[in-house]
Amino acid sequence: MVKWAGAAGICINEESRILMVLQGKPEETKKWAVPSGGVEKGETYRECCRREFEEETGFLVEVLDEVKVKTGTYEGFSVEVRYFILKIMGGSRKIQDPDNLIYDIAWKTKEDLAALDFSFPEDRDFLLRYIEKVCNFS
8 A cells, every 4th residue: 555644734823723724626625724745755744844834824834743643544545644733933924835725824713623624524623622732721
């Protein structure tokens, strides 16, 4: 089975909002996800996370901690995605995705996450739990 490896970045601002991107192929319904993408040849997961986040959002980030590894199979591929916590160090909100799959960038609240149409629905509960943990929601 062919393996696909990727990285995803979680960035939460001082207002307890998480940065999300609206994505999809032109013919697909657009859905929300944390910025993510595939590891390129010779690239580490951390380098992939930093590059993908910058491409999809315009923000320059520091990669902090790895908080989750998601594995599974999807359409005949073995998939491994590593999730990292990020801190914005510079840049500005700007879509510059070379794949032209990003349509919007937005800071979303915990309440927004509960209602968003997710590209990867299995991420919703993890992201909600993570925001509650780090932002001390009851």
